[in-house]
Amino acid sequence: MSIFFQTRNKALQAQLAASGLDGLLVTQLANWYYLTGFTGESGALVVGADERPTLVTDGRFTVQARQETSGVRVAVQKGGLLESVGQKLKEQRFRIVGFDPQHVSVAQMRALRKAAGPRVRCVPAAGLVESLRMKKDTSELVQMRSAALLASELEAHAAKFLRPGLREFEVAAEIEYKMRKAGASGPAFETIVASGPRAALPHARPTARRLRKNELVVLDLGAILGHYCSDITRTFYLGRAPARIRGWYRAVQEAQAAAVAAVKPGASCGEVDAAARNVLASQRLDKYFVHSTGHGLGIEVHEDPRVAKGQTRKLEPGNVVTIEPGVYFEGVGGIRIEDDVVVHAGRTEVLTRFTRDLIEI
Amino acid sequence: MSIFFQTRNKALQAQLAASGLDGLLVTQLANWYYLTGFTGESGALVVGADERPTLVTDGRFTVQARQETSGVRVAVQKGGLLESVGQKLKEQRFRIVGFDPQHVSVAQMRALRKAAGPRVRCVPAAGLVESLRMKKDTSELVQMRSAALLASELEAHAAKFLRPGLREFEVAAEIEYKMRKAGASGPAFETIVASGPRAALPHARPTARRLRKNELVVLDLGAILGHYCSDITRTFYLGRAPARIRGWYRAVQEAQAAAVAAVKPGASCGEVDAAARNVLASQRLDKYFVHSTGHGLGIEVHEDPRVAKGQTRKLEPGNVVTIEPGVYFEGVGGIRIEDDVVVHAGRTEVLTRFTRDLIEI
Numbered sequence: 001m002s003i004f005f006q007t008r009n010k011a012l013q014a015q016l017a018a019s020g021l022d023g024l025l026v027t028q029l030a031n032w033y034y035l036t037g038f039t040g041e042s043g044a045l046v047v048g049a050d051e052r053p054t055l056v057t058d059g060r061f062t063v064q065a066r067q068e069t070s071g072v073r074v075a076v077q078k079g080g081l082l083e084s085v086g087q088k089l090k091e092q093r094f095r096i097v098g099f100d101p102q103h104v105s106v107a108q109m110r111a112l113r114k115a116a117g118p119r120v121r122c123v124p125a126a127g128l129v130e131s132l133r134m135k136k137d138t139s140e141l142v143q144m145r146s147a148a149l150l151a152s153e154l155e156a157h158a159a160k161f162l163r164p165g166l167r168e169f170e171v172a173a174e175i176e177y178k179m180r181k182a183g184a185s186g187p188a189f190e191t192i193v194a195s196g197p198r199a200a201l202p203h204a205r206p207t208a209r210r211l212r213k214n215e216l217v218v219l220d221l222g223a224i225l226g227h228y229c230s231d232i233t234r235t236f237y238l239g240r241a242p243a244r245i246r247g248w249y250r251a252v253q254e255a256q257a258a259a260v261a262a263v264k265p266g267a268s269c270g271e272v273d274a275a276a277r278n279v280l281a282s283q284r285l286d287k288y289f290v291h292s293t294g295h296g297l298g299i300e301v302h303e304d305p306r307v308a309k310g311q312t313r314k315l316e317p318g319n320v321v322t323i324e325p326g327v328y329f330e331g332v333g334g335i336r337i338e339d340d341v342v343v344h345a346g347r348t349e350v351l352t353r354f355t356r357d358l359i360e361i
Numbered sequence: 362m363s364i365f366f367q368t369r370n371k372a373l374q375a376q377l378a379a380s381g382l383d384g385l386l387v388t389q390l391a392n393w394y395y396l397t398g399f400t401g402e403s404g405a406l407v408v409g410a411d412e413r414p415t416l417v418t419d420g421r422f423t424v425q426a427r428q429e430t431s432g433v434r435v436a437v438q439k440g441g442l443l444e445s446v447g448q449k450l451k452e453q454r455f456r457i458v459g460f461d462p463q464h465v466s467v468a469q470m471r472a473l474r475k476a477a478g479p480r481v482r483c484v485p486a487a488g489l490v491e492s493l494r495m496k497k498d499t500s501e502l503v504q505m506r507s508a509a510l511l512a513s514e515l516e517a518h519a520a521k522f523l524r525p526g527l528r529e530f531e532v533a534a535e536i537e538y539k540m541r542k543a544g545a546s547g548p549a550f551e552t553i554v555a556s557g558p559r560a561a562l563p564h565a566r567p568t569a570r571r572l573r574k575n576e577l578v579v580l581d582l583g584a585i586l587g588h589y590c591s592d593i594t595r596t597f598y599l600g601r602a603p604a605r606i607r608g609w610y611r612a613v614q615e616a617q618a619a620a621v622a623a624v625k626p627g628a629s630c631g632e633v634d635a636a637a638r639n640v641l642a643s644q645r646l647d648k649y650f651v652h653s654t655g656h657g658l659g660i661e662v663h664e665d666p667r668v669a670k671g672q673t674r675k676l677e678p679g680n681v682v683t684i685e686p687g688v689y690f691e692g693v694g695g696i697r698i699e700d701d702v703v704v705h706a707g708r709t710e711v712l713t714r715f716t717r718d719l720i721e722i
Contacts, residue, residue, distance in 0.1 A: 060564060099467075106470050106485070107462035124467070173541030180534030183569065190547070203421060208544065 001071030004139045007326070008035055008132060012047055015128050016098070023097040024046040025085065025112075027104055030299040031129040032180050033227060036069045044085045048094065056084050080302075082108040086115025098125025108199060127304075134296060134304050135318035140228060140341065144320060147230035148340045148351030150182055150223045155234045157352045162361055164213045164238055168193040170214035171219070175346045179223045188222030188301040189230035201236075201289055202304040214239040216333035218326075222301060229301040233338035234353045236359045248285065248327055249335050249358045253280035254358065255325040259293050259307075263321065263341050263348050269311035276325040277309070288327040288343065296321055297340055319343040320351070365500045367492060369396055373408055376489050377459070384409040384458040386446065386473075389467055392490040393658040394588060404438075406444045409455060417445050423655050433686030445468040449474025449517045459486025485498060488665075495657060495665050501589060505659070505681060508591035509571035509712030511584045512542055516595045516715045523722055525574045525599055527566040529554040532580070544610045549583030549590035549662040560596075561651050562693035563687065573599040577694035581686075583662060590662040590682050594699035594712045597720045599706045607686055609646065610719045616640035616686045617698045617717065620654055620668075622695065624682065624702050624709050630672035638670070639688040649688035656684055658701055680704040681712070 001009070013085075016024055026032050026045040033039055034246035035053065039141065040061035047053045057065050058077040063188075065074045069148050077084040078172075082104075089097055097116075101124045104112070115124060126360040136144065139293040145195045154175050161174065172191040179187060194204035204218075211217060217236055222231040237245065255276040272295040291310035305313045319342070326336030335357055342349040373396065377385055385471035387393050387406040393402055396414065401422035408414045412707075418426050426435045439693060443465075450458055462485045465473070497505065522535065524661050533552040537682070539547060555565035556578040565579075571580060577600055579600075583592040584653040595615075598606065616637040623636035634654040641647040658681045666674045668682050676682075680703070687697030698717055703710040712714040 048549070066489060101468035101471070102466050104467050105463050105468060106460075106465050107487075109467050126468075169541055169544065174539050176541065177538035178536050180537065183530065185566075186551070205546075 005036060006135055010046065010051065011132050012129060013049060015132075016047070016049070019098065019125060019230050021096050021098045021123070021125060023089065023094040024125065025099040025104070026095055026129060027100065027108075030133075033182050034086060034129060034133055034299060036072050038057070038068050038072070039227070040064050041303045042081065042317050044081055046085065046088055046092075046097075048092065051289050054087060054088055056081065058277050065157075068324075070191070080111050082111040083115045085114045086120075089116045089120045094120050096121045096123060098123055098128065098202065101122075102126060102284065106225065123147070130304055133298055136320055136342070138296060138319070140298065141226040143226040144230070144340070144342075145351055147184075147223050147225040147228050148232070150179065150184060151221060151227055151230040151232040151334070152352045152354045154178055154221055154223070155219065155232055158219050158234075159236070159361065162211065162236055164211050166173070168195055168198075168209050168211070171191075171211070172206040177220075182223075184223040184225045186224055188224050188231060192220035194218045194334065197331050197333060199278070199335075200328045200330050202328060202334070202336070211238060216245065216335065218334055220336065220338065226315070227296055227299060228300070230352065231297055231301055231326060231338060231341055232340065232354070233324055233326075233336045234359060235335045235337065236361055238361050239358055241358060245335075248359065250323055251280055251283045252283050252327055252335045252337055254354055255289075255322055259323045259325060260341055260348065260350065263315060263323065263343055265315055265317055265343055265345060267307050267315050269307045269313050269315065270309060271313065272315070272323070274305050280325065280327065285327050288329060289325055290328055291326070294322040294324050295337060310319050315343045317343050317345045365498055366397060366432070368416065368498070368625065372493050373490060373573075375412060376410070376493075377410070380459065381488060382457050382484070382486060384450065385486065385492060386457040386458055386460040387466070388461065388469075388485075391494075395426060395494055395660060396492060397433050399426050399688045400427050400588070403442065405442055407446065407453075407458075411562070415449055415453070417442065419448060421691055433517070434546045441472050442477045443472040447478075447481075450481045455481050455705045457482045457484060457492055459484055459489065461485075461487045461579070491665055494659055496677060497659060497703070498679070501659065503647055504587040505701070506591040506712055507594070508586040508589050509719050510714065511540065511545060511586055512582060512591040512593040513713045513715045514718050515539055515582055515584070515605055516580065516593055519580050519595075520597070520720050520722065523572065523578060523599070525572050527554055527572050529559075529570050529572070532572070533567040536580075536582055543584075545584040545586045547585055549592060551583050552580035553579065555579045555695065556604045558692050558694060560696075561689045561691050561696070563689060563695070566580055572599060577606065577696065579695055579697055581608075581699065583698065588660060590658055590660070591648060591701055591713065592658055592699060593701065593714055593715070593721060594685055594687075594697045596696045596698065597722055599722050601721055602719060607697075607719065610665065612641055612646050612697045613688055613698055614645045614717055617684055617700070620686060621700065621702055621709065621711065624676060624704060626704055626706060628676050630666050630668045630674050630676065633668050633669060633676070633684070634670050634672065637684070641686065641688065646688050648691060651689055652684055653688070655683040657687050670681055676704045678704050678706045694704065
């Protein structure tokens with residue numbers, strides 16, 4: 001097991017001991033990848049006090065599991081997945097095993113309890129691995145820098161090819177094509193290309209609508225590269241933007257810069273959110289900012305910590321968050337600027353690198 | 362509510378009555394889309410004896426829900442999703458409500474039971490909507506024909522651009538780009554481009570490996586078009602195939618034709634599987650056929666019925682299944698041929714249309 005996986009497993013074992021658990025059942029791909037490097041789509045990991053966790057997976061993935069991991073016991077699933085896991089818990093004499101109730105189905109829990117027998121107690125224990133994942137190590141930051149640079153290059157590429165007449169889904173197809181050609185395993189989420197009045201919808205899916213002259217286009221994209229996600233948004237104007245739009249844009253730009261400046265160890269997530277919101281409020285635009293300022297980013301595109309109103313969690317070195325305030329005007333359009341930001345002890349590192357000015361085309 | 366949605370809801374209500382349920386909780390996108398047309402990513406649908414089902418979703422999706430549905434009560438989620446659903450069940454005085462234990466988490470069930478109170482009984486009831494979805498109506502078949510033709514065109518396109526030197530992921534990127542440009546919302550699954558010895562892995566993910574002269578390439582792809590999936594596989598040879606490979610190919614081709622011919626109302630899925638397997642067995646190749654013959658296809662890329670060994674379920678008009686036998690030789694490569702097939706009363710309709718001969722490039 002590499003030093004990074006060893007460190008992560010040890011940190012988890014310390015958490016288990018502190019929670020009075022002698023084992024943890026890990027049922028999500030992002031979490032077992034983080035702990036072992038296994039990328040198969042089906043399986044479950046059991047972490048105990050023992051140095052070698054047990055990975056149960058089916059015949060389709062066992063060769064892959066052995067290739068991708070080391071220091072892990074790979075067990076071949078017999079019958080249902082949770083049935084096999086329950087048998088392992090029984091054989092290995094676990095007594096109190098945590099599971100994440102949001103990621104285990106009612107049917108899985110029934111199969112698990114039946115196979116594990118009455119001597120194994122399964123108790124809810126949510127978010128243990130997720131809390132470790134918030135603090136990225138150097139191997140993770142290397143991947144995240146590459147993923148963020150790729151996303152930045154795609155915004156720069158868009159600045160060259162966006163033009164009136166293109167359909168929104170053609171723009172998304174072009175972006176995702178370049179992404180894949182650059183080695184990304186895929187987009188981190190469905191690319192958002194929201195033009196004209198559709199730019200007023202923060203979560204718009206690309207449609208057959210054609211881009212038009214004198215309209216805003218919000219382009220929100222991210223790549224999965226080396227198993228880590230990036231997430232960037234830039235806003236374009238097809239033509240020369242009128243004063244009203246420039247004014248809104250400047251307000252969002254100032255709000256975004258204020259929130260990025262507020263990112264530092266010890267600052268609460270709510271304070272970072274407020275930094276953006278207050279700038280918009282000073283220009284009476286806060287009511288058009290209808291979502292949170294940002295979210296954690298890593299193996300998944302939405303992770304802890306949430307950068308939202310009232311969040312008291314304090315930022316720590318190693319956290320990676322998006323900072324993405326925006327304003328949305330029904331029937332008119334929207335503006336959003338988003339970067340990926342790493343918290344370090346003495347400084348803030350912005351991973352995404354492309355102009356934050358309004359891009360007029 | 363359109364006539365198709367009405368028919369589906371009535372059929373479901375008949376099933377509820379037969380199962381002694383006065384309501385069903387629908388927690389999967391594919392199922393609520395089938396019953397209402399709502400494409401939002403978060404929500405839950407409650408179907409009762411009443412004509413109008415209740416769709417609970419959060420603020421991000423309520424405008425969309427009202428636009429996409431008719432004859433449906435759209436309720437805005439307050440607090441957690443299942444908490445809101447529980448309150449609706451209580452208000453509407455449901456007594457025995459079915460849920461799918463594979464698609465409700467332990468945490469959701471706890472929230473649901475707490476909010477619904479002691480007068481509502483929640484009982485496991487899996488697969489009710491899925492069993493209706495097996496039988497496609499004419500509106501669904503229209504979409505599936507288009508999705509299958511698009512997939513067929515992409516195989517034809519590949520026959521033109523595949524060449525030694527291309528990387529597997531570049532091929533996948535090109536295919537998915539064309540797919541999106543043609544209006545697909547995305548691939549139905551991660552496109553499989555398995556070249557050389559990697560073609561021996563039925564579920565290979567595209568890598569940076571370059572295609573080489575005198576090797577097999579298995580290209581398995583599908584598009585989501587108008588919310589329905591297609592799924593096709595063709596096998597290419599970069600060069601002139603040697604006699605051994607031609608022999609294997611012919612065997613798979615015969616096996617596939619035999620299974621397609623076996624698809625008819627009243628035939629069991631196991632019989633269709635056996636039709637392919639027996640042809641391969643007659644040439645001592647059955648042990649290299651390491652997966653099932655096929656699966657149902659529709660809103661999801663893997664649905665009921667499963668076309669596998671021993672499956673006793675009988676095919677009915679309206680079923681759509683893939684027929685995809687293959688042979689895999691470790692260290693050498695693999696061959697698979699896959700089509701999408703509709704069961705009709707008097708005939709079989711093959712939706713995918715491109716040569717089934719070995720494509721030498």
